[in-house]
Amino acid sequence: MTTETALLVARGLGSCVAIGLWDPLSHAGGLSHVLLPSIEMSVFRDSPHKFADRSVPLMVRELRRKGAPVERLVAKIVGGAQMFNPKGLSHGGVLRIGERNVTAVREQLAAVGVPIVGEDVGGTVGRTVAFSTSDGSMTITTIESPPRIL
Amino acid sequence: MSEDIRLTKLQLDALVEVGNIGMGHAATALSRMINKKVEMTVPYINLLPVERLPEIFGNVESLVAGVYMEIEGDANGKVLLLFPRESALHLADLLMGREIGATKVLSEIDQEALKEVGNILLGNHLTALHQFTGLNMRQSIPKLAFDMIGALMDFLIIELSKVSAEALVIETQLLEPTNKIKGYFIFLLDPDSPAKILAALGVGGDP
Numbered sequence: 541m542t543t544e545t546a547l548l549v550a551r552g553l554g555s556c557v558a559i560g561l562w563d564p565l566s567h568a569g570g571l572s573h574v575l576l577p578s579i580e581m582s583v584f585r586d587s588p589h590k591f592a593d594r595s596v597p598l599m600v601r602e603l604r605r606k607g608a609p610v611e612r613l614v615a616k617i618v619g620g621a622q623m624f625n626p627k628g629l630s631h632g633g634v635l636r637i638g639e640r641n642v643t644a645v646r647e648q649l650a651a652v653g654v655p656i657v658g659e660d661v662g663g664t665v666g667r668t669v670a671f672s673t674s675d676g677s678m679t680i681t682t683i684e685s686p687p688r689i690l
Numbered sequence: 691m692s693e694d695i696r697l698t699k700l701q702l703d704a705l706v707e708v709g710n711i712g713m714g715h716a717a718t719a720l721s722r723m724i725n726k727k728v729e730m731t732v733p734y735i736n737l738l739p740v741e742r743l744p745e746i747f748g749n750v751e752s753l754v755a756g757v758y759m760e761i762e763g764d765a766n767g768k769v770l771l772l773f774p775r776e777s778a779l780h781l782a783d784l785l786m787g788r789e790i791g792a793t794k795v796l797s798e799i800d801q802e803a804l805k806e807v808g809n810i811l812l813g814n815h816l817t818a819l820h821q822f823t824g825l826n827m828r829q830s831i832p833k834l835a836f837d838m839i840g841a842l843m844d845f846l847i848i849e850l851s852k853v854s855a856e857a858l859v860i861e862t863q864l865l866e867p868t869n870k871i872k873g874y875f876i877f878l879l880d881p882d883s884p885a886k887i888l889a890a891l892g893v894g895g896d897p
Contacts, residue, residue, distance in 0.1 A: 552750035552840020624833040634849045666841020
């Protein structure tokens with residue numbers, strides 16, 4: 541979470557989802573790295589930004605405090621892949637967590653009224669994200685294709 | 691819903707010993723498969739915060755081939771067999787009878803061969819465990835992915851974080867010294883499984 545010009549990075553995202561929030565006017569922005577849809581699903585609860593239901597409201601609040609009201613914020617979301625094919629595994633459902641994370645992040649952003657202006661989600665490839673708060677751009681690196689700017 | 695894992699030194703040693711025997715069988719099987727000497731480290735048992743799991747391998751963006759398998763039965767767990775990029779390519783060369791260094795990208799057949807390595811390693815491991823403890827465990831079909839290590843492991847962290855703040859990780863390194871092929875066999879026991887294995891070994895009970 542910053543109002544300074546910064547490059548925020550989330551490395552090696554598989555099923556996790558990175559949420560970048562940004563205010564085009566003040567250039568305040570934040571990037572969180574979400575593991576699970578809800579904090580209720582986890583036994584370790586000391587890092588609220590790991591959960592979609594906590595991270596989104598928290599980022600919105602912190603950005604408001606830095607002079608970026610929620611009405612001006614835009615979001616970009618990246619990640620939520622399924623790295624291994626769950627077919628034929630009895631616990632294969634654990635591999636589909638990426639999809640559930642993306643759904644939860646969308647719901648949380650809709651709930652606070654922040655539009656998603658860019659996304660690169662799903663698929664079967666890992667991603668590294670660099671989020672620039674100077675222009676709100678997200679650079680996505682994968683092993684399969686050249687860096688992509690969102 | 692949280693289940694803390696508390697183990698005595700004796701219990702940890704017992705798990706290491708079981709891992710050692712299992713991996714010994716697995717390494718022998720791999721050695722036969724590639725017709726090369728295979729060395730292994732003593733299994734390293736680590737009880738660590740779930741979220742720090744990928745850090746045991748350093749850079750989360752390192753490229754690895756990962757073979758993922760699930761274990762079900764008297765004890766449950768998950769296995770991830772990781773080969774750093776170069777090692778995965780060289781191992782595929784060995785398995786397919788090509789010159790070392792010939793492979794730059796894993797083909798479909800190479801991937802099947804690496805999955806088979808996972809199958810054989812875990813199969814031998816579980817057979818040894820069964821002989822030693824009497825516990826019956828089945829292994830799932832292997833799945834393979836080639837990507838950044840952090841990306842391959844995050845679903846495991848997610849899954850574990852639902853039940854336990856700590857992960858019991860038993861990690862063994864395999865090494866084929868001639869071509870410097872390295873593999874990491876990571877055994878993640880479900881939180882209630884160490885107790886079952888320890889009971890079978892006769893060192894159960896709370897510390």
